[in-house]
Amino acid sequence: MADSSLNKVRDTHRAKPASHHGKNAHSPDLLNALVVASYGRHFLARDEAGTIWQVYGKGKRREVAVGDEIVILPSGDKQAWVEDIQTRKNLVYRSDALKSKMFAANLDGVLLMLAVSPPYSPELLGRTLTACKHADVPLTILFNKVDILEGDPETLGDVEQELFEMTLGDVPTHYISVTEKPEETESLLRPLLEGKRTLILGQSGMGKSTLINLLIPGALAATNEISMALNAGKHTTTHTQMHFGEQGLELIDSPGFQAFGLHHLSEADLLNAFSDLRDEGNKCRFANCQHKREPDCAVKNGLEDGTLSPARYELYQMLKAELEEARQNY
Numbered sequence: 300m301a302d303s304s305l306n307k308v309r310d311t312h313r314a315k316p317a318s319h320h321g322k323n324a325h326s327p328d329l330l331n332a333l334v335v336a337s338y339g340r341h342f343l344a345r346d347e348a349g350t351i352w353q354v355y356g357k358g359k360r361r362e363v364a365v366g367d368e369i370v371i372l373p374s375g376d377k378q379a380w381v382e383d384i385q386t387r388k389n390l391v392y393r394s395d396a397l398k399s400k401m402f403a404a405n406l407d408g409v410l411l412m413l414a415v416s417p418p419y420s421p422e423l424l425g426r427t428l429t430a431c432k433h434a435d436v437p438l439t440i441l442f443n444k445v446d447i448l449e450g451d452p453e454t455l456g457d458v459e460q461e462l463f464e465m466t467l468g469d470v471p472t473h474y475i476s477v478t479e480k481p482e483e484t485e486s487l488l489r490p491l492l493e494g495k496r497t498l499i500l501g502q503s504g505m506g507k508s509t510l511i512n513l514l515i516p517g518a519l520a521a522t523n524e525i526s527m528a529l530n531a532g533k534h535t536t537t538h539t540q541m542h543f544g545e546q547g548l549e550l551i552d553s554p555g556f557q558a559f560g561l562h563h564l565s566e567a568d569l570l571n572a573f574s575d576l577r578d579e580g581n582k583c584r585f586a587n588c589q590h591k592r593e594p595d596c597a598v599k600n601g602l603e604d605g606t607l608s609p610a611r612y613e614l615y616q617m618l619k620a621e622l623e624e625a626r627q628n629y
C-alpha cells in the first residue's frame with residue numbers, strides 16, 4: 300500500500316486547529332511547509348503535521364517550485380499565503396524568451412526517461428543534460444521499452460552509442476522495460492531512489508506515469524483525488540506533483556515537455572556545461588575563436604579526428620546562437 304502522505308488531507312468541515320508540532324518558531328501563526336504540487340498559479344504545501352494547504356503567493360513569493368521549503372500564513376479553509384521561500388539547495392528549470400518554468404527544487408537527482416517509441420529527441424536529451432549540469436544535480440538516464448528492441452541489437456547498439464557520445468559516458472544509463480520486466484526494474488531502481496527526492500523528466504509517452512505507478516502503487520489515482528477535493532486541479536490539465544513512497548522514496552512527476560529553453564544560462568555557464576569543448580577551445584589560435592571557420596581551430600580539428608563529438612558541438616552552437624539572439628532582443 301502506498302504511503303502517500305497526500306492521503307492525510309483533512310476534511311475541511313471537521314478541521315482541527317493545526318498542531319503545535321508544525322508551528323513556525325518565530326511566529327505562532329506561521330507554519331513551515333513543503334511544496335508538493337504546483338499548478339502554476341497556486342500550489343499545494345504540506346505542513347509538518349501532514350496537513351495539505353492550498354497556497355498562493357504574491358509577487359516574488361509566487362515563484363514557488365515543488366520541493367521548496369516555504370513559510371505559510373493560513374488564511375482559513377485550508378488556504379494560506381506564501382510568506383517566505385527558504386534558500387534552495389538547487390533548482391532545475393527551463394526558460395524561453397517569454398517565461399521560465401520551474402521544474403523542481405531541492406533535488407537529490409533527476410531521472411530522464413527515454414525510449415525508442417515514441418522516438419526520443421537527442422536535442423532534448425542534450426538540453427536536459429545541460430540544465431542538470433548547470434543546476435549541479437546528478438542525472439541518470441532510464442532508457443525504457445527495451446522490449447521493443449528485442450531482436451534488433453543494431454538499433455540498441457546505435458542508441459547506446461548515441462547516448463554515450465552525448466553524455467561523454469559520464470551519466471549512469473540503465474536499459475529497462477517497465478511493463479515487461481517490472482520486478483527487475485523495481486529491484487534496480489529502489490536502491491537508487493530510496494531516501495531521495497528525484498525529479499522524473501521525459502517527453503510524453505516515455506513511460507513516466509507507468510514507472511511512478513510501479514514504484515508507488517496508487518500514487519497517481521490518490522493525487523487526482525486530492526486535486527479534485529481541493530478543487531486545485533480545476534481548469535488545469537498539467538501540473539507538477541510530488542509522490543511519497545516507502546523508505547523515503549520521493550518522486551516528482553512533471554508533465555511531458557516538447558521544448559526546453561535554456562535562456563537562463565550565461566555564455567560562461569554554457570561553456571562550463573560543455574567542458575570538453577571549452578578545454579579544447581583553449582588551444583585555438585584565436586582567443587575569441589568561434590570554432591566555425593577560423594584557422595588553427597582546435598575544436599574543428601578535434602571534430603575531424605574524432606576526439607570531440609559532433610552531436611555535442613552542434614548542440615553547443617545551437618544553444619549559443621539562442622543565447623545571442625535572446626540577448627539582442629533585450
Ligand SMILES: Nc1nc2c(ncn2[C@@H]2O[C@H](COP(=O)(O)OP(=O)(O)OP(=O)(O)O)[C@@H](O)[C@H]2O)c(=O)[nH]1
Nearest residue numbers: 444476477478479503504505506507508509554555
Ligand atoms: N512496450 C512498452 N511499453 C511501455 C513500457 N513502459 C510504458 N509503456 C507504455 O507507453 C505508453 C506511455 O506510458 P506513460 O507512462 O503514460 O508515459 P508518460 O511518460 O507518463 O507520458 P505523459 O503522461 O504523456 O507525459 C503506455 O501505453 C505504456 O503502457 C515498456 O517498458 N514497454
Ligand SMILES: [Zn+2]
Nearest residue numbers: 583588590596
Ligand atoms: Zn576554435
